[in-house]
Amino acid sequence: MANHHRLTRRRLLALLGGSAGIGLAPTIRAGAAGAAVFGQTAPRQTSTTFQPGAIIRTLLKDMPPADLAGGPVLFHEHLSMHYPPQVKEHFTDDVAMMVEEVRAAGKDGIACIVDGGHPDMTRSLDALTRIATESGVAIVASGGYYMQRTYPPEIAARSADQIADDLTREAAAQRLGAFGEIGQQGGVLTDDEKKVFQAVAKAHVRTGLPVFTHNAYTGTRTTANPVPHDAALRQLDVLEAAGAKPERMAIGHICCLDDPKAEIAQQLAKRGAFVGFDRVTIPIVPDAERVVMIMAMVEAGYAGHVLLSSDFAVANSLKKNGGAGVGQAATVFGPMLLKAGLTEALLHQILVDNPRRFLAFVPK
Numbered sequence: 001m002a003n004h005h006r007l008t009r010r011r012l013l014a015l016l017g018g019s020a021g022i023g024l025a026p027t028i029r030a031g032a033a034g035a036a037v038f039g040q041t042a043p044r045q046t047s048t049t050f051q052p053g054a055i056i057r058t059l060l061k062d063m064p065p066a067d068l069a070g071g072p073v074l075f076h077e078h079l080s081m082h083y084p085p086q087v088k089e090h091f092t093d094d095v096a097m098m099v100e101e102v103r104a105a106g107k108d109g110i111a112c113i114v115d116g117g118h119p120d121m122t123r124s125l126d127a128l129t130r131i132a133t134e135s136g137v138a139i140v141a142s143g144g145y146y147m148q149r150t151y152p153p154e155i156a157a158r159s160a161d162q163i164a165d166d167l168t169r170e171a172a173a174q175r176l177g178a179f180g181e182i183g184q185q186g187g188v189l190t191d192d193e194k195k196v197f198q199a200v201a202k203a204h205v206r207t208g209l210p211v212f213t214h215n216a217y218t219g220t221r222t223t224a225n226p227v228p229h230d231a232a233l234r235q236l237d238v239l240e241a242a243g244a245k246p247e248r249m250a251i252g253h254i255c256c257l258d259d260p261k262a263e264i265a266q267q268l269a270k271r272g273a274f275v276g277f278d279r280v281t282i283p284i285v286p287d288a289e290r291v292v293m294i295m296a297m298v299e300a301g302y303a304g305h306v307l308l309s310s311d312f313a314v315a316n317s318l319k320k321n322g323g324a325g326v327g328q329a330a331t332v333f334g335p336m337l338l339k340a341g342l343t344e345a346l347l348h349q350i351l352v353d354n355p356r357r358f359l360a361f362v363p364k
């Protein structure tokens with residue numbers, strides 16, 4: 001892990017809108033929607049506005065998006081899970097330790113973390129609630145199903161509408177703030193996976209909740225597994241055909257593609273979707289390649305579609321084990337983007353504004 005690139009807490013807070021910074025002396029201004037905006041030398045008007053009544057549904061309470069403007073919002077991490085499902089033990093079972101790790105991420109400036117697990121990844125809502133309560137960092141819990149091999153047997157017999165009914169009911173009962181991560185196992189959606197994508201799109205229409213996906217490129221892309229390069233586009237096809245609004249969809253793991261010009265990413269953005277660079281700092285693909293892809297997106301005018309996260313899932317990344325911790329997408333990867341020439345204003349947009357636009361909805 002490139003520790004020398006890690007931002008100090010003070011520097012990150014200064015950069016992203018917190019109050020502890022001294023080095024940059026940033027000015028925080030309230031925009032039209034009350035959202036804090038980072039401006040170093042000249043006043044900068046925020047372009048981030050939210051519909052009247054829009055909220056971000058965290059486990060503990062519904063929050064106006066402006067209340068989460070003080071730091072990065074990480075849209076796809078894991079704070080509680082057993083994966084693969086048959087594993088008996090997982091490091092996240094130590095909830096007290098996870099509280100400490102998330103509290104430390106809060107000290108790094110992180111304002112909110114979206115957990116990408118759900119029952120078929122053995123995510124514990126009790127654990128997430130305790131982490132949110134004791135760490136002071138806002139946590140969004142998600143619903144849905146992961147992929148063919150994790151589906152409960154009853155999925156096969158239920159229709160997309162029936163699954164959508166279940167998801168809608170669960171979302172209300174459990175204060176879920178998103179559907180995700182919704183995945184596929186191979187290069188092409190199985191019939192059940194297609195049905196689950198349709199169901200999630202329908203549940204999104206009924207609830208207003210956003211959706212984030214897991215596409216097929218997740219392991220080493222040098223394996224012989226022939227995955228169609230356009231699997232991510234086909235996911236958006238299915239979601240849209242079932243009624244989903246692309247601007248509330250985040251197609252995930254695009255940073256794992258071998259796509260240096262970010263062509264798939266740009267096609268997704270052109271259709272209105274968010275693009276998940278949500279495995280940064282995880283050594284599947286060199287981070288330098290992801291930086292190039294993101295700079296290509298920015299160059300093409302799509303900075304407003306980029307979402308960053310790290311899919312936090314391995315014990316080596318824990319601070320107690322010498323890793324960068326749950327905030328690594330911001331604290332380790334953020335500085336790499338600055339070094340590549342991204343402006344601080346755009347980094348703020350990507351880490352603070354884009355995820356709030358993704359998560360905010362007007363409850364129905």
Ligand SMILES: [Zn+2]
Pocket residue numbers: 076077078116181311
């Ligand atoms: Zn994940």
